[in-house]
Amino acid sequence: MNRGSHLKRVVPPLLSAAALITLPALGAVPATAQATPANTNIVKLAHIPQTALANKVTGRLGSQHAGSYVDGAGNLVINVTNAAAAEQVKAAGAKPRIVKHGIKPLTAAKTNLDRYAGTAAATGLTWGLDVMTNSVVVTVPKADNDAATTAFVKRAKAMSEAVRIQRVDGSPQLALGPGDAIHTSGSRCSVSAIGTASGTEYVMTAGHCTAIGATWTTAGGQTVGTRQLNSFPGNDYGSLRSSGQVQLTNANLTEVGRPAVGSQIQKKGSTTGTTSGTIRGYDRTVNYQQGAVTQLVATSACAQPGDSGGSLQGGAVAIAITSGISSSSCSSSGFESFFQPLDEALQAQGATLKQG
Numbered sequence: 470m471n472r473g474s475h476l477k478r479v480v481p482p483l484l485s486a487a488a489l490i491t492l493p494a495l496g497a498v499p500a501t502a503q504a505t506p507a508n509t510n511i512v513k514l515a516h517i518p519q520t521a522l523a524n525k526v527t528g529r530l531g532s533q534h535a536g537s538y539v540d541g542a543g544n545l546v547i548n549v550t551n552a553a554a555a556e557q558v559k560a561a562g563a564k565p566r567i568v569k570h571g572i573k574p575l576t577a578a579k580t581n582l583d584r585y586a587g588t589a590a591a592t593g594l595t596w597g598l599d600v601m602t603n604s605v606v607v608t609v610p611k612a613d614n615d616a617a618t619t620a621f622v623k624r625a626k627a628m629s630e631a632v633r634i635q636r637v638d639g640s641p642q643l644a645l646g647p648g649d650a651i652h653t654s655g656s657r658c659s660v661s662a663i664g665t666a667s668g669t670e671y672v673m674t675a676g677h678c679t680a681i682g683a684t685w686t687t688a689g690g691q692t693v694g695t696r697q698l699n700s701f702p703g704n705d706y707g708s709l710r711s712s713g714q715v716q717l718t719n720a721n722l723t724e725v726g727r728p729a730v731g732s733q734i735q736k737k738g739s740t741t742g743t744t745s746g747t748i749r750g751y752d753r754t755v756n757y758q759q760g761a762v763t764q765l766v767a768t769s770a771c772a773q774p775g776d777s778g779g780s781l782q783g784g785a786v787a788i789a790i791t792s793g794i795s796s797s798s799c800s801s802s803g804f805e806s807f808f809q810p811l812d813e814a815l816q817a818q819g820a821t822l823k824q825g
Contacts, residue, residue, distance in 0.1 A: 512812040512821060515726030515786050519545045523729060526561045530554050532573045536600030539731035540564070546731075548600060568603040570631045578605040578629040579752070586754050587702070587761035590621040593640030595795065595805070597753035597767060600730055604633040608795065608803055610640045637803030639796020641755050653682030659738045659779030661790035662725075662811060663717045664820030670711040671820050673811065674778030675790055676700045677759065679707025691715050698818050702760025705792040706814035707778075718825060719787070725812050725822050726786040727751065727766075734768055734783045736806065738776025738791055744799075746770030746806075755807050757793060765792055765807045771799035772806040781808045787822060790814060 523537040526547055535548035545563045549555050555565035575598050582605065585591045596607040607625050609618065625632050658678035664671040672685075672694050679699040686692050694709030701707070711717060728734070728748060736744050746769035753767040766781065766789045779791040789808030796804055815821060 512725055512815045514812060515724030517726050517728055517786070519729050520727065522561065522563060523547060526558060526563060527572075530557060532571050535568050535570055535572050535575060535603055536598060537563075537729060538600050539729045541731075545729065548603060570603050574629060574631055575603075575605055578631050579754075581628050582607065582625060582632075583754055583763065585621065586756060586763060590617040591756040591761070592758060593756060594618075594621070595641055595753060595755045595767075595807075596625075597750050599633070599750055602633065604631050605629070606633050606635050608635050608637045608805075610796075611636045611638060611802075613640065635803055637795060638798065638801035641757055641793050641795050641807065642797070652688065653685045656681045657739075657775065658777050659775070659791060661778055661780045661814075662722060662787045663719050663823040664708065664815050664818055665823040666818065666820040670717050670823060671697060671818055672709040672711065672717065673790060673814050673818070673820075674707055674709065675792055675809065676705045676707040677702075677792070678778045679709065685709050687715060698814075700817065702757065702762050704813070704817075705762045705765070705809040706790055706817065708814070708818045708820075717823070719823050721785050722780075722782060722787040722822065723785045723824060724787065725815065726783075727788065727810065727812070728783045728786065732783055734770060734781055734788065736768070736770040736772055736776070736779060736781050736791060736808075738772060738779030740773045740775030741771055741799075744771040749805060751810075753807060755793060762792060762807075762809070764813070765809060767805045767807055769804070770806050771804075773797075773799070781811075787811050 527534040533550050533554040537547040540546050546566050547558045547563050548566050548568045550571045558565035582596045593610050593613055599606040658674055661673045664673050676699050679696045680701055683696045691714045692712040693715050694711045697710040698708040730748050732748050734748055749767040751766055753765045754763045755765055772791055772794050776791050781789040789810050792807045792809050794806050
């Protein structure tokens with residue numbers, strides 16, 4: 470930096486973990502992915518008692534369980550397929566719910582559907598396990614009735630009686646658009662969290678954002694960082710290696726975790742700010758126009774163009790990175806927002822969550 474004597478010293482602004490956002494116009498993101506470096510670091514997930522109990526109990530039950538979630542009263546509910554398993558759940562201190570489909574047929578149906586991820590017939594559709602309805606839900610836009618989609622829906626129904634078709638108002642799209650945040654190549658996106666490794670800080674964001682450009686700046690022109698990691702489609706995560714010109718903080722985020730389905734969460738982004746909702750499911754496959762992305766988190770929290778790369782969190786727990794939305798209106802039927810798990814992104818970078 471030129472430190473001419475006539476220049477005043479500029480104090481770098483603090484950027485919070487969800488304050489940055491850089492996104493191009495919808496559909497302008499290149500559908501390419503860059504190979505990520507291999508590493509052996511393991512991201513330690515937050516200890517969430519209900520999640521830990523659910524994992525412990527379902528591990529004992531094997532194929533007799535069908536997932537778990539938190540109900541409206543805050544109770545941990547574990548789906549089981551018979552009365553004997555229900556008694557084990559009660560003894561462990563959780564609430565049992567007897568359902569028709571066990572975890573094996575549900576997982577098998579999801580796996581079969583994933584064979585079609587990224588195909589022309591699947592574009593605009595999403596699918597994944599819905600533990601609350603004990604089904605594998607496939608969302609299909611109401612206006613999508615062409616021959617390819619009709620044939621796919623018929624094929625999906627024939628795969629398993631556990632498959633449920635849900636017609637929704639719109640098709641999934643990457644959450645891109647205008648707004649105040651960091652910039653590259655005339656585009657902008659949001660930051661999910663700050664990672665750190667060996668003294669180096671990394672801004673974690675969406676892969677469809679880092680695919681746009683290599684160097685990212687604040688609205689005021691300060692360099693935030695340069696692209697270090699980019700994976701999209703397949704995944705949707707990327708990172709920027711900090712330039713040291715801008716102070717970075719995670720504010721109140723202290724842990725990384727995956728709260729139970731049904732948990733209350735907040736999404737932070739530059740377009741819609743902080744919005745609330747619940748986790749609808751994990752391991753969701755979303756077929757964007759630019760390619761399929763798997764293992765996403767689905768929530769009911771509102772997100773809109775400009776929120777991409779933003780933060781999904783629950784209290785002090787950092788959960789995921791904003792990827793996309795099911796339709797352009799948060800009030801539309803069946804609206805969902807989709808997120809890339811943060812722990813996977815940090816692991817790919819070989820980083821952990823920065824404290825403070």
